[in-house]
Amino acid sequence: MTDFLWGSATAAYQCEGAWHEEGKGLSIWDDYFHSDKCPAHVENGDTASDHYHKFEEDFKMMKEGGQNSYRFSFSWPRIMPDGTGKINPQGVAYYHKMIATMRQYGIEPNVTLYHWDLPLSLHKKGGWENIETAFAFAEYAKFCFHEFGDSVKLWATLNEPFYSLLCMYGSGNYPPNVKDAQRLLHAAYIQMYASALAANEFRKLENIGQLGIVADIHPCYGVDDSEACQFAVQMADHIMNNWVLDTAFKGYFPQQLLDELAKQYDLSFMKEEHRAIFDKGTLDFVGLNYYNRAYIRPYTTGESFVLVNNSGSKNSGIRETGKVKRMMVVKNMFEKIADPNGTFTEWDFEIYPKGIYDAVKMVQKKYGDLPIYITENGIGLHEKLINHTVDDTARISFMQRHIDELPKAKKEGVAVMGYYVWSTFDLYSWINGYDKRYGLVYVDFAHENKRYPKQSYVWYKNFINNWRELYETKYGH
Numbered sequence: 001m002t003d004f005l006w007g008s009a010t011a012a013y014q015c016e017g018a019w020h021e022e023g024k025g026l027s028i029w030d031d032y033f034h035s036d037k038c039p040a041h042v043e044n045g046d047t048a049s050d051h052y053h054k055f056e057e058d059f060k061m062m063k064e065g066g067q068n069s070y071r072f073s074f075s076w077p078r079i080m081p082d083g084t085g086k087i088n089p090q091g092v093a094y095y096h097k098m099i100a101t102m103r104q105y106g107i108e109p110n111v112t113l114y115h116w117d118l119p120l121s122l123h124k125k126g127g128w129e130n131i132e133t134a135f136a137f138a139e140y141a142k143f144c145f146h147e148f149g150d151s152v153k154l155w156a157t158l159n160e161p162f163y164s165l166l167c168m169y170g171s172g173n174y175p176p177n178v179k180d181a182q183r184l185l186h187a188a189y190i191q192m193y194a195s196a197l198a199a200n201e202f203r204k205l206e207n208i209g210q211l212g213i214v215a216d217i218h219p220c221y222g223v224d225d226s227e228a229c230q231f232a233v234q235m236a237d238h239i240m241n242n243w244v245l246d247t248a249f250k251g252y253f254p255q256q257l258l259d260e261l262a263k264q265y266d267l268s269f270m271k272e273e274h275r276a277i278f279d280k281g282t283l284d285f286v287g288l289n290y291y292n293r294a295y296i297r298p299y300t301t302g303e304s305f306v307l308v309n310n311s312g313s314k315n316s317g318i319r320e321t322g323k324v325k326r327m328m329v330v331k332n333m334f335e336k337i338a339d340p341n342g343t344f345t346e347w348d349f350e351i352y353p354k355g356i357y358d359a360v361k362m363v364q365k366k367y368g369d370l371p372i373y374i375t376e377n378g379i380g381l382h383e384k385l386i387n388h389t390v391d392d393t394a395r396i397s398f399m400q401r402h403i404d405e406l407p408k409a410k411k412e413g414v415a416v417m418g419y420y421v422w423s424t425f426d427l428y429s430w431i432n433g434y435d436k437r438y439g440l441v442y443v444d445f446a447h448e449n450k451r452y453p454k455q456s457y458v459w460y461k462n463f464i465n466n467w468r469e470l471y472e473t474k475y476g477h
């Protein structure tokens with residue numbers, strides 16, 4: 001591998017399409033979007049960006065854009081249609097061809113095993129609330145390690161356990177579409193157990209690279225320095241960050257959080273006989289998906305809730321209480337609010353570049369010299385294609401300001417090893433549909449998914465070609 005990875009990222013369901021081609025099984029998303037459970041106005045990812053058929057075109061554009069790595073996910077139901085047992089040889093052949101083509105273009109694969117497309121068969125048996133799903137995941141991971149270990153050297157078990165489960169069981173806008181904190185905690189435990197089981201399988205093999213996890217990172221900042229606010233920040237940090245990261249790199253969940261949760265919830269699903277698996281299931285590197293920070297104040301009143309803006313209309317992910325805009329409340333612990341002086345996207349994401357520096361420094365402080373990859377960083381925008389390109393200067397500014405925070409951290413000894421823009425090209429943005437565009441390349445979804453490089457694609461290409469000179473001048477290395 002090269003000394004620094006500059007790339008971009010996608011996820012299988014969001015970009016591949018080919019939802020029922022060549023032996024692929026159904027995922028929870030296929031079921032949701034083809035049933036009466038789904039609101040009529042919500043689009044689906046049946047075709048998405050058609051990356052399944054256009055991957056060579058996409059890799060050529062990445063190569064021409066200076067990128068040397070691609071972070072993507074395997075579709076679990078494309079490889080194992082029922083989530084366990086029988087293998088789909090056509091799905092396996094597809095990923096072999098895809099990886100071989102990627103390498104022909106000088107692009108290093110960075111594979112995430114699970115990016116939210118749970119096989120429907122497992123979902124019907126309880127999904128992430130059934131411990132058997134953890135064992136099925138370990139079986140799937142073991143197969144992938146053996147099958148692709150010669151060509152993939154960067155592996156991640158799960159993508160964003162916190163955020164995905166928050167949407168599944170907090171806001172309830174992802175399948176199984178419920179609002180139930182007790183079930184959320186149970187599913188979160190099983191997901192982390194699944195990651196540890198996969199890591200135990202990984203350790204049985206030699207020379208197949210490194211295994212990590214991809215976490216959405218949320219540096220937490222208090223509204224003041226009061227004792228009450230310090231407690232709120234600690235709780236927010238535990239729930240948003242340490243539940244995943246402590247478990248993945250220290251071997252178990254933070255005890256202070258467990259003590260507080262036990263006051264409100266039944267934690268009997270946490271079994272002592274699992275402790276050895278967690279202890280041995282620690283990982284080699286962390287992928288951080290940084291989009292925004294968490295601005296925290298002490299809990300005041302009301303039941304727990306989570307709001308997510310899926311409309312692209314400002315403030316639709318906010319509940320105003322007096323003059324305070326609350327975005328998330330965890331009863332008796334903390335409230336996440338909107339900074340009244342902050343700058344926000346149309347989807348209520350605060351633009352806070354310093355947070356990416358604080359995030360990598362926080363990880364170094366907690367977990368030592370762990371290799372860190374920024375596995376996602378980007379901004380969703382409403383965009384129009386004009387004269388075969390997109391003037392996305394807002395994205396260029398966003399990327400520039402965030403990337404500029406990383407050389408300082410590297411100078412201070414943080415092991416930042418790579419940066420991936422979200423996303424390689426426009427793709428399906430879950431419940432946001434196709435209106436929320438993140439890509440460096442515009443995809444014309446209405447006209448055979450034709451690709452058009454945006455101005456940010458050109459900027460990123462030029463930046464990659466000149467980054468060493470730029471930062472040696474500024475930081476002396």
